[in-house]
Amino acid sequence: MRKFISTIAGALMMFAMSAPLATIAKSAEFFTIGTGGPTGVYFQTGNAICKMMHKFAISADHGRKKGTNKAYRCTAPSTGGSNYNIGQIKEGEFQFGVAQSDWQFHAYNGSSKWEGKQFSNLRAVFSVHNEPFQIWARKKAKVKDFKGLAGKTVNIGNPGSGQRGTMEELMKAMGVDNSYFKGVTELTSSEQVKALCDGKIDAFGYSVGFPNGAMEQAATCGAKALPINLTGGP
Template identity: 35%
Template sequence: MRKKTTVVGFAGLLIGLLLLGGPPVLSAAEIFVTIGGGDRSGVYYPSGLAIARMLNAKRHDYGIRATVEATDGATFNMNAILAGYMDFGLTQSDKLYQAFNGLVEWADKGPQQELRAVFSLHREALTLVAAVDADINAMDDLRGKTVSLGNPGSSQHWTVTEALTAFDLDPNRDFDAIEVMASDAPALLADHRIDAYFYTVGHPSETIRKALSGERQARLIPIVGPGIDQLVATRKYYIKATIPVMQLCADAAGQADVTTFGVIATLCTSARVPVDVVYDLTKEVFDNLEIFRRQHPAFYQLTRKGMLEGLTAPLHPGALRYYKETGLID
């Protein structure tokens, strides 16, 4: 986070007096903040862009100038925040939990307890798309098929692995597992090169819509059962989710909404970011939530109370101050 102060010298003052009929306006210190988004085709980037636009529209009130950066997503954003390259970033509830507590990929680095939550956003559902002619109607039907586990090296593999374990499915034993980019998966499905693929994403998703409206018929598969119930009950970063099929694709007429589970997109920051900056950002989004909700279809179900759910790191004091002032938190 950087501050910029404009200084006007004697020459500038004289020119202002001569040309403008009065002294030039001195600008106060302006705070520059950077928000880490994600891929431009996903939901993280437009989420960060919406927040930045709202702050910039009130920059004379807040003294904040915000920019959003296209990034590699959740883990990249948290690393950038910890390194001081970014001030805010979009991440996932499970990734934030793991980083704060020093788990999984953070085990060697230890707990990253400088991280703070600001608010949660849309649900990111673990989505399983399967070709109709592959005769996949449930998770157990993946046996013997060719299945993409998601983007190569993606952090979503942890969620997919936990889901497979809940059904006693081993990708090294039960099916042919590959890794392809989610953006490439619909074409591979259409070409019969894969039978199904996983993708953790906020809905509506253009990638999923393409798969459901392709020449090779496809459908969404529920990810439900006692094992999933146990996961959601014991992992605070998971939530049940419903995918609105008809909202995704008109060609999917007759398909009921699909039940699954997933994580929650979360705006996070660092404990180093000043209280007033986080307070102003939080206030602008929450005070104008209806405007914010119109910025992306994935936001249509957002509520003020719901945006305090699924937070897996301590709240930043600036956000907490706003929530207490407005009665959202006692």
């Protein structure tokens, strides 16, 4: 799945028009980029954007030379993930956010979890990288495919994350719910690999770009990715 930096069009106009050219050179415009867990790619992406801005001195002096007379400063805090970020943008709390493109699609069209909450002003600024959805299982769980997850303890992701939403969409497509598993957990992406390696969970679903340190860690404790076959259900 592709990952997009998403924002509302009004926020982009605000950055361009919220202060007159006579603004004092030392003034600054602050904005927030919603990211994800502190060990994930979203968090690194958001903070890399802020770091790049600061490195290339997008300052009041730079702005004045370009004719805008404005400084820009950003923060990229850790958040619950895709759906949380989109929700915060909709509420006006964030100006930008990193999100899976499938949840951007659902929010824009008012489908799936966004039914009745359509966000038609949502806009994609640019895509960052492909982000495949995978299910990983620990070796001792002896799981070979999705059917093998029956009676196992599975992490479905924290509420508000794209990981959680996509896992629930997959479960729906397979015709199962939480009762299919022995137990479910709501761990964040930064917590689930350790839980898997420690034997506290048997498997987890995850949308993430590669290469990824968390998946490398999972592989070192014998975990493996499972094939996902949507034909015929479990």
